[in-house]
Structure formats: C-alpha cells, structure tokens
Amino acid sequence: MCATCGCGHDHAHAHQEITLEQKVLARNDELAAANRELLAARGIDAINLMSSPGSGKTTLLERTIRELPGPVAVVEGDQETRLDAERIRRTGCPVVQVNTGAGCHLDAAMLRDAVERLAPARDCLLFVENVGNLVCPALFDLGERGRVVVISVTEGTDKPLKYPYMFAAADLVVVNKIDLMPYVDFDLAACREHVASVNPKAELVSLSATRGDNMGAWYEWLRAS
Secondary structure: OOHHHOOOOOHHHHHHHHHHHHHHHHHHHHHHHHHHHHHHHOOOEEEEEEEOOOOOHHHHHHHHHHHOOOOEEEEEEEOOOOHHHHHHHOOOOOEEEEEOOOOOOOOHHHHHHHHHHHOOOOOOEEEEEOOOOOOHHHHOOOOOOEEEEEEEHHHOOOHHHHOHHHHHOOOEEEEEOHHHHHHOOOOHHHHHHHHHHHOOOOEEEEOOOOOOOOHHHHHHHHHHO
16 A cells, blocks of 8 residues: 555544655655656657546557557556556567556656666657556656546546546546447536646547547647647
C-alpha cells in the first residue's frame, strides 16, 4: 500500500501520514526530474496513460502501435500478471512489464528501472500504461511529457466530477468505446463540460479503439503535443 493511500483515524496518525506522503512525493519529484532529463537527452517522448480498469487502454495501445509510424515502445504497469505486456509483445513492439504487487500506481523510480531494462530506441514514442486506478497515479510524476486519462462510455458521464484530481492532471482526456454509445447512458457534451470544469486546459478526444472511429484525432494530438 502506498503512503498516499493510508487512512487517518486520529490526529496523530493523520499527521504522520501527511508527513510521510510529503516526503515520498518530494523524493519522487526529484527522481521524475532526473527521468525527464534522461528521456529528453535520448529524444524519447513519454506519454503516461492513466485510467480505471477496463477503459480500453491496452486496446488503444495495440491499435496505435500498428497504425502510427515511427518507433514506439511500451512500459506496462499492473499489480500482477504479464497479460497486457504479452498483448503488446504480439504487435512486435518492445515492451517491459512492471508489477507493483499491492501498489496502486507506478512511480518515477519504477519508470527509471523500466527504461533502463527496455532500452528504447532514441527519438521514439514511449507509452507508459499505468496501473488501473483513477486516484493514486495522478499524484506521481514519472518524468513524462504528457498525461492522458482514458475513460470509456460504459463508466458514466460523471467520472471527471468523482475523480477531479485525476482529470485536473490530464493534458488529454480520451473518451473510448463510442461505438457503444447507442447502448449506454452517456452524455458526451456533459462529460466535456465536466472535464472543463476541473481542467479548462485539457483537450478531449472521443474515439473507438476497437472499431477505429476518430483515431485520427488521437494521432494528431500525439504529433502536435
């Protein structure tokens, strides 16, 4: 369990948790700054993909790898198993798995170790698929160039309001599985308004990674950002 997830049942315990959290985040920020320098020196653009489980991050990555020109590499974060890494490996893309055990997010030290093991090509696009969680990953800078939050229409319109810190940290919000909109209660315009209410600077792209709808807007963002 990470320090940011501890409960606070009394004042003393809460004070200890806050102090520990501040120390953990400060150390992580130092490591993230070093990662950012390392990646920049190698010409590597790192994109941190964050979402709840089941949003379709891995499916989005699979299609992106197959359709996007240029070198791509992937760091896969999960608590257990190598299932998603094996899916990425079948595309022919270099990938390394990071299992966090009870941990609910990747941190800067994990990314540094993964990059050293993966040894991605210079000037490549590096996707970091974070652990499925709409809370803790937003707190930890990895040294990435951009942060993308992926949600699916099956999760409901109100996700940006329920998890504001995650969406406040996003550079881009991807609304996935729009091919299912005829079958679920999801209001895209309202979701866009909710995102803007917590993060006016965030862009939003709606697409279907399975069917391929509007993938061009996602690729345009990757090229422009």
